[in-house]
Amino acid sequence: MNKTLTGVRVLVTGGSRGIGRATAVSLASAGAKVAFGHHGDDAAAAATLATVQKHDASAFSIEADVSVETEAVDMVHRSIEGLGGLDVVVNNAGILNEAGLLDTTVDAFDTVIAVNLRGTFLVGREAIRHMVQQGGGRVINIASDLGYLGRERNTAYCASKAGIGAMTRTWALEFAPRILVNAVAPGPVDTNMLGAEVMSEAQRQKESDIPLGRIGHPEEIANMVTFLAGPQASFITGQTYGVNGGSVMT
Ligand SMILES: NC(=O)c1ccc[n+]([C@@H]2O[C@H](COP(=O)([O-])OP(=O)(O)OC[C@H]3O[C@@H](n4cnc5c(N)ncnc54)[C@H](O)[C@@H]3O)[C@@H](O)[C@H]2O)c1
Incomplete structure:
Protein backbone atom coordinates (compact mmCIF):
# COMPACT_ATOMS: atom_id res chain seq x y z
CA MET A 1 0.00 0.00 0.00
CA ASN A 2 1.10 3.61 -0.65
CA LYS A 3 2.30 5.25 2.54
CA THR A 4 -0.05 8.19 2.12
CA LEU A 5 -0.46 8.59 5.89
CA THR A 6 3.17 8.51 6.96
CA GLY A 7 3.46 10.04 10.42
CA VAL A 8 -0.28 10.83 10.70
CA ARG A 9 -1.41 10.26 14.30
CA VAL A 10 -4.71 8.41 14.59
CA LEU A 11 -7.08 7.17 17.29
CA VAL A 12 -9.67 4.52 16.31
CA THR A 13 -12.37 3.65 18.86
CA GLY A 14 -13.74 0.11 18.91
CA GLY A 15 -10.56 -1.14 17.27
CA SER A 16 -10.37 -4.60 18.80
CA ARG A 17 -12.44 -6.35 16.14
CA GLY A 18 -14.62 -5.94 13.07
CA ILE A 19 -14.61 -2.66 11.19
CA GLY A 20 -12.45 -0.92 13.80
CA ARG A 21 -9.82 -3.63 13.61
CA ALA A 22 -9.68 -3.50 9.80
CA THR A 23 -9.48 0.29 10.00
CA ALA A 24 -6.61 0.28 12.48
CA VAL A 25 -4.70 -2.18 10.28
CA SER A 26 -5.43 -0.25 7.09
CA LEU A 27 -4.37 3.10 8.59
CA ALA A 28 -1.17 1.61 10.02
CA SER A 29 -0.32 -0.05 6.72
CA ALA A 30 -0.70 3.37 5.05
CA GLY A 31 1.97 4.70 7.43
CA ALA A 32 -0.14 6.13 10.26
CA LYS A 33 0.81 5.99 13.94
CA VAL A 34 -2.14 4.22 15.54
CA ALA A 35 -3.81 4.05 18.95
CA PHE A 36 -7.08 2.17 19.27
CA GLY A 37 -9.69 1.80 21.96
CA HIS A 38 -11.80 -1.17 22.99
CA HIS A 39 -14.08 -2.16 25.82
CA GLY A 40 -14.28 -5.54 27.55
CA ASP A 41 -12.52 -7.26 24.68
CA ASP A 42 -8.95 -7.84 25.89
CA ALA A 43 -8.11 -11.02 23.96
CA SER A 67 -20.01 6.20 27.05
CA VAL A 68 -18.34 7.27 30.32
CA GLU A 69 -17.07 10.85 30.14
CA THR A 70 -13.98 10.38 32.33
CA GLU A 71 -12.91 7.28 30.39
CA ALA A 72 -13.53 8.79 26.96
CA VAL A 73 -11.63 11.97 27.83
CA ASP A 74 -8.78 10.01 29.41
CA MET A 75 -8.51 7.79 26.31
CA VAL A 76 -8.13 10.84 24.07
CA HIS A 77 -5.51 12.36 26.39
CA ARG A 78 -3.54 9.12 26.57
CA SER A 79 -3.65 8.88 22.78
CA ILE A 80 -2.35 12.42 22.37
CA GLU A 81 0.42 11.71 24.86
CA GLY A 82 1.41 8.37 23.33
CA LEU A 83 1.18 9.51 19.72
CA GLY A 84 2.69 12.95 20.31
CA GLY A 85 -0.48 14.67 19.02
CA LEU A 86 -3.67 13.67 17.24
CA ASP A 87 -4.45 14.29 13.58
CA THR A 105 -36.89 -0.36 27.96
CA VAL A 106 -35.56 3.07 28.82
CA ASP A 107 -32.37 1.41 30.03
CA ALA A 108 -31.86 -0.45 26.75
CA PHE A 109 -32.58 2.71 24.73
CA ASP A 110 -30.21 4.79 26.86
CA THR A 111 -27.41 2.21 26.64
CA VAL A 112 -27.37 2.21 22.85
CA ILE A 113 -27.59 6.00 22.65
CA ALA A 114 -24.87 6.32 25.32
CA VAL A 115 -22.33 4.18 23.46
CA ASN A 116 -23.13 5.16 19.88
CA LEU A 117 -24.13 8.81 20.14
CA ARG A 118 -22.81 10.09 23.47
CA GLY A 119 -19.56 8.13 22.94
CA THR A 120 -19.05 9.80 19.55
CA PHE A 121 -19.85 13.18 21.12
CA LEU A 122 -17.45 12.68 24.05
CA VAL A 123 -14.50 11.37 22.05
CA GLY A 124 -15.13 13.80 19.20
CA ARG A 125 -15.41 16.80 21.53
CA GLU A 126 -12.13 16.03 23.29
CA ALA A 127 -10.29 15.25 20.06
CA ILE A 128 -11.56 18.44 18.42
CA ARG A 129 -10.56 20.47 21.50
CA HIS A 130 -6.99 19.31 20.83
CA MET A 131 -7.25 19.76 17.05
CA VAL A 132 -8.37 23.38 17.48
CA GLN A 133 -5.22 24.13 19.51
CA GLN A 134 -3.11 22.15 17.07
CA GLY A 135 -4.57 24.05 14.10
CA GLY A 136 -6.21 21.20 12.21
CA GLY A 137 -7.32 17.60 12.04
CA ARG A 138 -9.91 15.17 10.75
CA VAL A 139 -12.85 13.43 12.36
CA ILE A 140 -14.41 10.36 10.76
CA ASN A 141 -17.59 9.05 12.37
CA ILE A 142 -19.02 5.62 11.63
CA ALA A 143 -22.76 5.89 11.01
CA SER A 144 -24.93 3.23 9.32
CA ASP A 145 -27.23 2.76 6.33
CA LEU A 146 -29.93 2.07 8.93
CA GLY A 147 -29.69 5.71 9.97
CA TYR A 148 -31.32 6.49 6.59
CA LEU A 149 -33.40 3.39 6.00
CA GLY A 150 -34.78 2.82 9.49
CA ARG A 151 -35.30 -0.78 10.50
CA GLU A 152 -38.08 -2.31 12.52
CA ARG A 153 -36.97 -3.55 15.95
CA ASN A 154 -34.01 -1.11 16.00
CA THR A 155 -35.34 2.19 17.34
CA ALA A 156 -32.33 3.17 19.45
CA TYR A 157 -29.72 2.02 16.93
CA CYS A 158 -31.31 3.83 13.97
CA ALA A 159 -31.83 6.99 16.03
CA SER A 160 -28.21 6.94 17.22
CA LYS A 161 -26.86 6.55 13.70
CA ALA A 162 -29.07 9.29 12.24
CA GLY A 163 -27.83 11.47 15.11
CA ILE A 164 -24.23 10.76 14.15
CA GLY A 165 -24.96 12.04 10.63
CA ALA A 166 -26.42 15.27 12.04
CA MET A 167 -23.53 15.70 14.47
CA THR A 168 -21.07 15.20 11.60
CA ARG A 169 -22.60 18.02 9.57
CA THR A 170 -22.80 20.28 12.62
CA TRP A 171 -19.14 19.82 13.52
CA ALA A 172 -18.10 20.22 9.87
CA LEU A 173 -19.75 23.65 9.82
CA GLU A 174 -18.51 24.68 13.25
CA PHE A 175 -14.85 23.78 12.69
CA ALA A 176 -14.31 24.55 9.00
CA PRO A 177 -11.92 25.19 7.42
CA ARG A 178 -9.21 23.68 9.64
CA ILE A 179 -10.93 20.50 10.80
CA LEU A 180 -12.64 18.23 8.26
CA VAL A 181 -15.48 16.11 9.61
CA ASN A 182 -17.05 13.28 7.64
CA ALA A 183 -18.92 10.04 8.24
CA VAL A 184 -19.00 6.62 6.66
CA ALA A 185 -22.33 4.80 6.68
CA PRO A 186 -21.68 1.10 6.14
CA GLY A 187 -24.27 -1.30 4.88
CA PRO A 188 -24.20 -4.82 6.29
CA VAL A 189 -20.67 -5.96 7.08
CA ASP A 190 -19.40 -9.35 8.19
CA THR A 191 -18.62 -8.71 11.89
CA ASN A 192 -19.83 -9.77 15.34
CA MET A 193 -22.63 -7.23 15.02
CA LEU A 194 -24.25 -9.37 12.34
CA GLY A 195 -23.73 -12.55 14.37
CA ALA A 196 -26.51 -14.70 15.77
CA GLU A 197 -25.86 -13.42 19.31
CA ILE A 210 -29.13 -5.61 -1.34
CA PRO A 211 -28.18 -4.89 -4.98
CA LEU A 212 -24.64 -6.27 -4.81
CA GLY A 213 -26.04 -9.48 -3.36
CA ARG A 214 -23.64 -9.93 -0.47
CA ILE A 215 -22.64 -8.38 2.80
CA GLY A 216 -19.45 -6.35 2.95
CA HIS A 217 -16.01 -7.09 4.33
CA PRO A 218 -14.65 -4.90 7.15
CA GLU A 219 -11.71 -3.97 4.89
CA GLU A 220 -14.12 -2.41 2.40
CA ILE A 221 -15.22 0.09 5.05
CA ALA A 222 -11.64 0.61 6.22
CA ASN A 223 -10.63 1.58 2.67
CA MET A 224 -13.06 4.52 2.73
CA VAL A 225 -11.92 5.62 6.18
CA THR A 226 -8.30 5.51 5.03
CA PHE A 227 -9.19 7.60 1.97
CA LEU A 228 -10.99 10.19 4.13
CA TYR A 241 -20.39 8.19 2.48
CA GLY A 242 -22.39 5.04 1.97
CA VAL A 243 -20.25 1.92 1.58
CA ASN A 244 -23.15 -0.43 1.36
CA GLY A 245 -23.46 -2.60 -1.74
CA GLY A 246 -26.29 -0.32 -2.87
CA SER A 247 -28.50 -0.71 0.20
CA VAL A 248 -29.00 3.06 0.07
CA MET A 249 -28.76 5.04 -3.18
CA THR A 250 -28.73 8.84 -3.07
N1 LIG B 1 -21.36 -4.69 10.99
C1 LIG B 1 -22.27 -3.99 10.34
O1 LIG B 1 -23.05 -4.54 9.55
C2 LIG B 1 -22.36 -2.51 10.52
C3 LIG B 1 -23.18 -1.78 9.64
C4 LIG B 1 -23.28 -0.41 9.79
C5 LIG B 1 -22.58 0.23 10.77
N2 LIG B 1 -21.79 -0.49 11.62
C6 LIG B 1 -21.09 0.25 12.65
O2 LIG B 1 -19.70 -0.01 12.59
C7 LIG B 1 -19.12 0.15 13.87
C8 LIG B 1 -18.28 -1.08 14.20
O3 LIG B 1 -19.14 -2.19 14.27
P1 LIG B 1 -18.68 -3.70 14.05
O4 LIG B 1 -19.65 -4.29 13.12
O5 LIG B 1 -17.24 -3.75 13.72
O6 LIG B 1 -19.01 -4.27 15.50
P2 LIG B 1 -18.20 -5.20 16.51
O7 LIG B 1 -19.22 -5.59 17.51
O8 LIG B 1 -17.44 -6.24 15.79
O9 LIG B 1 -17.14 -4.20 17.18
C9 LIG B 1 -17.54 -3.20 18.06
C10 LIG B 1 -16.32 -2.54 18.69
O10 LIG B 1 -16.82 -1.51 19.57
C11 LIG B 1 -16.22 -1.68 20.85
N3 LIG B 1 -17.15 -1.24 21.89
C12 LIG B 1 -18.38 -1.73 22.16
N4 LIG B 1 -18.93 -1.07 23.19
C13 LIG B 1 -18.01 -0.15 23.58
C14 LIG B 1 -17.97 0.84 24.60
N5 LIG B 1 -18.98 1.03 25.46
N6 LIG B 1 -16.86 1.60 24.70
C15 LIG B 1 -15.81 1.42 23.86
N7 LIG B 1 -15.79 0.52 22.89
C16 LIG B 1 -16.87 -0.24 22.75
C17 LIG B 1 -15.87 -3.14 20.98
O11 LIG B 1 -14.81 -3.34 21.91
C18 LIG B 1 -15.47 -3.45 19.54
O12 LIG B 1 -14.11 -3.11 19.35
C19 LIG B 1 -20.27 0.37 14.85
O13 LIG B 1 -20.42 1.75 15.11
C20 LIG B 1 -21.46 -0.14 14.07
O14 LIG B 1 -22.67 0.45 14.48
C21 LIG B 1 -21.66 -1.85 11.51
Whole structure:
Protein backbone atom coordinates (compact mmCIF):
# COMPACT_ATOMS: atom_id res chain seq x y z
CA MET A 1 0.00 0.00 0.00
CA ASN A 2 1.10 3.61 -0.65
CA LYS A 3 2.30 5.25 2.54
CA THR A 4 -0.05 8.19 2.12
CA LEU A 5 -0.46 8.59 5.89
CA THR A 6 3.17 8.51 6.96
CA GLY A 7 3.46 10.04 10.42
CA VAL A 8 -0.28 10.83 10.70
CA ARG A 9 -1.41 10.26 14.30
CA VAL A 10 -4.71 8.41 14.59
CA LEU A 11 -7.08 7.17 17.29
CA VAL A 12 -9.67 4.52 16.31
CA THR A 13 -12.37 3.65 18.86
CA GLY A 14 -13.74 0.11 18.91
CA GLY A 15 -10.56 -1.14 17.27
CA SER A 16 -10.37 -4.60 18.80
CA ARG A 17 -12.44 -6.35 16.14
CA GLY A 18 -14.62 -5.94 13.07
CA ILE A 19 -14.61 -2.66 11.19
CA GLY A 20 -12.45 -0.92 13.80
CA ARG A 21 -9.82 -3.63 13.61
CA ALA A 22 -9.68 -3.50 9.80
CA THR A 23 -9.48 0.29 10.00
CA ALA A 24 -6.61 0.28 12.48
CA VAL A 25 -4.70 -2.18 10.28
CA SER A 26 -5.43 -0.25 7.09
CA LEU A 27 -4.37 3.10 8.59
CA ALA A 28 -1.17 1.61 10.02
CA SER A 29 -0.32 -0.05 6.72
CA ALA A 30 -0.70 3.37 5.05
CA GLY A 31 1.97 4.70 7.43
CA ALA A 32 -0.14 6.13 10.26
CA LYS A 33 0.81 5.99 13.94
CA VAL A 34 -2.14 4.22 15.54
CA ALA A 35 -3.81 4.05 18.95
CA PHE A 36 -7.08 2.17 19.27
CA GLY A 37 -9.69 1.80 21.96
CA HIS A 38 -11.80 -1.17 22.99
CA HIS A 39 -14.08 -2.16 25.82
CA GLY A 40 -14.28 -5.54 27.55
CA ASP A 41 -12.52 -7.26 24.68
CA ASP A 42 -8.95 -7.84 25.89
CA ALA A 43 -8.11 -11.02 23.96
CA ALA A 44 -9.30 -9.64 20.63
CA ALA A 45 -7.55 -6.33 21.35
CA ALA A 46 -4.25 -8.12 22.00
CA ALA A 47 -4.53 -10.05 18.73
CA THR A 48 -5.37 -6.89 16.81
CA LEU A 49 -2.51 -4.99 18.42
CA ALA A 50 -0.04 -7.66 17.30
CA THR A 51 -1.28 -7.29 13.72
CA VAL A 52 -1.25 -3.49 13.77
CA GLN A 53 2.28 -3.51 15.21
CA LYS A 54 3.51 -5.34 12.11
CA HIS A 55 2.97 -2.00 10.33
CA ASP A 56 3.45 0.43 13.22
CA ALA A 57 5.72 -0.97 15.93
CA SER A 58 4.73 1.83 18.31
CA ALA A 59 0.96 1.19 18.09
CA PHE A 60 -0.91 0.78 21.36
CA SER A 61 -4.42 0.02 22.63
CA ILE A 62 -6.48 1.57 25.43
CA GLU A 63 -9.31 -0.03 27.37
CA ALA A 64 -12.08 2.55 27.86
CA ASP A 65 -15.86 2.76 27.82
CA VAL A 66 -16.66 5.57 25.38
CA SER A 67 -20.01 6.20 27.05
CA VAL A 68 -18.34 7.27 30.32
CA GLU A 69 -17.07 10.85 30.14
CA THR A 70 -13.98 10.38 32.33
CA GLU A 71 -12.91 7.28 30.39
CA ALA A 72 -13.53 8.79 26.96
CA VAL A 73 -11.63 11.97 27.83
CA ASP A 74 -8.78 10.01 29.41
CA MET A 75 -8.51 7.79 26.31
CA VAL A 76 -8.13 10.84 24.07
CA HIS A 77 -5.51 12.36 26.39
CA ARG A 78 -3.54 9.12 26.57
CA SER A 79 -3.65 8.88 22.78
CA ILE A 80 -2.35 12.42 22.37
CA GLU A 81 0.42 11.71 24.86
CA GLY A 82 1.41 8.37 23.33
CA LEU A 83 1.18 9.51 19.72
CA GLY A 84 2.69 12.95 20.31
CA GLY A 85 -0.48 14.67 19.02
CA LEU A 86 -3.67 13.67 17.24
CA ASP A 87 -4.45 14.29 13.58
CA VAL A 88 -7.38 11.93 12.97
CA VAL A 89 -10.00 10.38 15.21
CA VAL A 90 -12.26 7.58 13.97
CA ASN A 91 -15.41 7.23 16.09
CA ASN A 92 -16.24 3.62 15.37
CA ALA A 93 -17.24 2.00 18.71
CA GLY A 94 -20.87 0.95 18.59
CA ILE A 95 -23.47 -1.54 19.76
CA LEU A 96 -26.83 -2.75 18.53
CA ASN A 97 -29.74 -3.97 20.62
CA GLU A 98 -32.51 -5.53 18.56
CA ALA A 99 -35.92 -5.15 20.21
CA GLY A 100 -39.39 -4.11 19.15
CA LEU A 101 -40.36 -0.62 20.22
CA LEU A 102 -42.95 -1.83 22.72
CA ASP A 103 -40.34 -4.05 24.39
CA THR A 104 -37.56 -1.44 24.40
CA THR A 105 -36.89 -0.36 27.96
CA VAL A 106 -35.56 3.07 28.82
CA ASP A 107 -32.37 1.41 30.03
CA ALA A 108 -31.86 -0.45 26.75
CA PHE A 109 -32.58 2.71 24.73
CA ASP A 110 -30.21 4.79 26.86
CA THR A 111 -27.41 2.21 26.64
CA VAL A 112 -27.37 2.21 22.85
CA ILE A 113 -27.59 6.00 22.65
CA ALA A 114 -24.87 6.32 25.32
CA VAL A 115 -22.33 4.18 23.46
CA ASN A 116 -23.13 5.16 19.88
CA LEU A 117 -24.13 8.81 20.14
CA ARG A 118 -22.81 10.09 23.47
CA GLY A 119 -19.56 8.13 22.94
CA THR A 120 -19.05 9.80 19.55
CA PHE A 121 -19.85 13.18 21.12
CA LEU A 122 -17.45 12.68 24.05
CA VAL A 123 -14.50 11.37 22.05
CA GLY A 124 -15.13 13.80 19.20
CA ARG A 125 -15.41 16.80 21.53
CA GLU A 126 -12.13 16.03 23.29
CA ALA A 127 -10.29 15.25 20.06
CA ILE A 128 -11.56 18.44 18.42
CA ARG A 129 -10.56 20.47 21.50
CA HIS A 130 -6.99 19.31 20.83
CA MET A 131 -7.25 19.76 17.05
CA VAL A 132 -8.37 23.38 17.48
CA GLN A 133 -5.22 24.13 19.51
CA GLN A 134 -3.11 22.15 17.07
CA GLY A 135 -4.57 24.05 14.10
CA GLY A 136 -6.21 21.20 12.21
CA GLY A 137 -7.32 17.60 12.04
CA ARG A 138 -9.91 15.17 10.75
CA VAL A 139 -12.85 13.43 12.36
CA ILE A 140 -14.41 10.36 10.76
CA ASN A 141 -17.59 9.05 12.37
CA ILE A 142 -19.02 5.62 11.63
CA ALA A 143 -22.76 5.89 11.01
CA SER A 144 -24.93 3.23 9.32
CA ASP A 145 -27.23 2.76 6.33
CA LEU A 146 -29.93 2.07 8.93
CA GLY A 147 -29.69 5.71 9.97
CA TYR A 148 -31.32 6.49 6.59
CA LEU A 149 -33.40 3.39 6.00
CA GLY A 150 -34.78 2.82 9.49
CA ARG A 151 -35.30 -0.78 10.50
CA GLU A 152 -38.08 -2.31 12.52
CA ARG A 153 -36.97 -3.55 15.95
CA ASN A 154 -34.01 -1.11 16.00
CA THR A 155 -35.34 2.19 17.34
CA ALA A 156 -32.33 3.17 19.45
CA TYR A 157 -29.72 2.02 16.93
CA CYS A 158 -31.31 3.83 13.97
CA ALA A 159 -31.83 6.99 16.03
CA SER A 160 -28.21 6.94 17.22
CA LYS A 161 -26.86 6.55 13.70
CA ALA A 162 -29.07 9.29 12.24
CA GLY A 163 -27.83 11.47 15.11
CA ILE A 164 -24.23 10.76 14.15
CA GLY A 165 -24.96 12.04 10.63
CA ALA A 166 -26.42 15.27 12.04
CA MET A 167 -23.53 15.70 14.47
CA THR A 168 -21.07 15.20 11.60
CA ARG A 169 -22.60 18.02 9.57
CA THR A 170 -22.80 20.28 12.62
CA TRP A 171 -19.14 19.82 13.52
CA ALA A 172 -18.10 20.22 9.87
CA LEU A 173 -19.75 23.65 9.82
CA GLU A 174 -18.51 24.68 13.25
CA PHE A 175 -14.85 23.78 12.69
CA ALA A 176 -14.31 24.55 9.00
CA PRO A 177 -11.92 25.19 7.42
CA ARG A 178 -9.21 23.68 9.64
CA ILE A 179 -10.93 20.50 10.80
CA LEU A 180 -12.64 18.23 8.26
CA VAL A 181 -15.48 16.11 9.61
CA ASN A 182 -17.05 13.28 7.64
CA ALA A 183 -18.92 10.04 8.24
CA VAL A 184 -19.00 6.62 6.66
CA ALA A 185 -22.33 4.80 6.68
CA PRO A 186 -21.68 1.10 6.14
CA GLY A 187 -24.27 -1.30 4.88
CA PRO A 188 -24.20 -4.82 6.29
CA VAL A 189 -20.67 -5.96 7.08
CA ASP A 190 -19.40 -9.35 8.19
CA THR A 191 -18.62 -8.71 11.89
CA ASN A 192 -19.83 -9.77 15.34
CA MET A 193 -22.63 -7.23 15.02
CA LEU A 194 -24.25 -9.37 12.34
CA GLY A 195 -23.73 -12.55 14.37
CA ALA A 196 -26.51 -14.70 15.77
CA GLU A 197 -25.86 -13.42 19.31
CA VAL A 198 -26.69 -9.86 18.29
CA MET A 199 -29.15 -10.16 15.39
CA SER A 200 -32.11 -12.45 14.72
CA GLU A 201 -32.16 -14.67 11.63
CA ALA A 202 -35.01 -12.62 10.15
CA GLN A 203 -32.96 -9.43 10.38
CA ARG A 204 -29.85 -11.14 8.98
CA GLN A 205 -31.86 -12.23 5.93
CA LYS A 206 -32.76 -8.60 5.29
CA GLU A 207 -29.13 -7.60 5.45
CA SER A 208 -28.12 -9.67 2.41
CA ASP A 209 -31.07 -8.45 0.32
CA ILE A 210 -29.13 -5.61 -1.34
CA PRO A 211 -28.18 -4.89 -4.98
CA LEU A 212 -24.64 -6.27 -4.81
CA GLY A 213 -26.04 -9.48 -3.36
CA ARG A 214 -23.64 -9.93 -0.47
CA ILE A 215 -22.64 -8.38 2.80
CA GLY A 216 -19.45 -6.35 2.95
CA HIS A 217 -16.01 -7.09 4.33
CA PRO A 218 -14.65 -4.90 7.15
CA GLU A 219 -11.71 -3.97 4.89
CA GLU A 220 -14.12 -2.41 2.40
CA ILE A 221 -15.22 0.09 5.05
CA ALA A 222 -11.64 0.61 6.22
CA ASN A 223 -10.63 1.58 2.67
CA MET A 224 -13.06 4.52 2.73
CA VAL A 225 -11.92 5.62 6.18
CA THR A 226 -8.30 5.51 5.03
CA PHE A 227 -9.19 7.60 1.97
CA LEU A 228 -10.99 10.19 4.13
CA ALA A 229 -7.99 10.39 6.46
CA GLY A 230 -5.61 11.04 3.60
CA PRO A 231 -4.38 13.87 1.37
CA GLN A 232 -6.76 13.04 -1.48
CA ALA A 233 -9.77 13.95 0.70
CA SER A 234 -8.63 17.54 1.27
CA PHE A 235 -11.80 19.17 -0.19
CA ILE A 236 -14.37 16.98 1.56
CA THR A 237 -16.25 17.87 4.73
CA GLY A 238 -19.73 17.36 6.18
CA GLN A 239 -20.38 14.30 4.02
CA THR A 240 -21.66 10.86 4.86
CA TYR A 241 -20.39 8.19 2.48
CA GLY A 242 -22.39 5.04 1.97
CA VAL A 243 -20.25 1.92 1.58
CA ASN A 244 -23.15 -0.43 1.36
CA GLY A 245 -23.46 -2.60 -1.74
CA GLY A 246 -26.29 -0.32 -2.87
CA SER A 247 -28.50 -0.71 0.20
CA VAL A 248 -29.00 3.06 0.07
CA MET A 249 -28.76 5.04 -3.18
CA THR A 250 -28.73 8.84 -3.07
N1 LIG B 1 -21.36 -4.69 10.99
C1 LIG B 1 -22.27 -3.99 10.34
O1 LIG B 1 -23.05 -4.54 9.55
C2 LIG B 1 -22.36 -2.51 10.52
C3 LIG B 1 -23.18 -1.78 9.64
C4 LIG B 1 -23.28 -0.41 9.79
C5 LIG B 1 -22.58 0.23 10.77
N2 LIG B 1 -21.79 -0.49 11.62
C6 LIG B 1 -21.09 0.25 12.65
O2 LIG B 1 -19.70 -0.01 12.59
C7 LIG B 1 -19.12 0.15 13.87
C8 LIG B 1 -18.28 -1.08 14.20
O3 LIG B 1 -19.14 -2.19 14.27
P1 LIG B 1 -18.68 -3.70 14.05
O4 LIG B 1 -19.65 -4.29 13.12
O5 LIG B 1 -17.24 -3.75 13.72
O6 LIG B 1 -19.01 -4.27 15.50
P2 LIG B 1 -18.20 -5.20 16.51
O7 LIG B 1 -19.22 -5.59 17.51
O8 LIG B 1 -17.44 -6.24 15.79
O9 LIG B 1 -17.14 -4.20 17.18
C9 LIG B 1 -17.54 -3.20 18.06
C10 LIG B 1 -16.32 -2.54 18.69
O10 LIG B 1 -16.82 -1.51 19.57
C11 LIG B 1 -16.22 -1.68 20.85
N3 LIG B 1 -17.15 -1.24 21.89
C12 LIG B 1 -18.38 -1.73 22.16
N4 LIG B 1 -18.93 -1.07 23.19
C13 LIG B 1 -18.01 -0.15 23.58
C14 LIG B 1 -17.97 0.84 24.60
N5 LIG B 1 -18.98 1.03 25.46
N6 LIG B 1 -16.86 1.60 24.70
C15 LIG B 1 -15.81 1.42 23.86
N7 LIG B 1 -15.79 0.52 22.89
C16 LIG B 1 -16.87 -0.24 22.75
C17 LIG B 1 -15.87 -3.14 20.98
O11 LIG B 1 -14.81 -3.34 21.91
C18 LIG B 1 -15.47 -3.45 19.54
O12 LIG B 1 -14.11 -3.11 19.35
C19 LIG B 1 -20.27 0.37 14.85
O13 LIG B 1 -20.42 1.75 15.11
C20 LIG B 1 -21.46 -0.14 14.07
O14 LIG B 1 -22.67 0.45 14.48
C21 LIG B 1 -21.66 -1.85 11.51
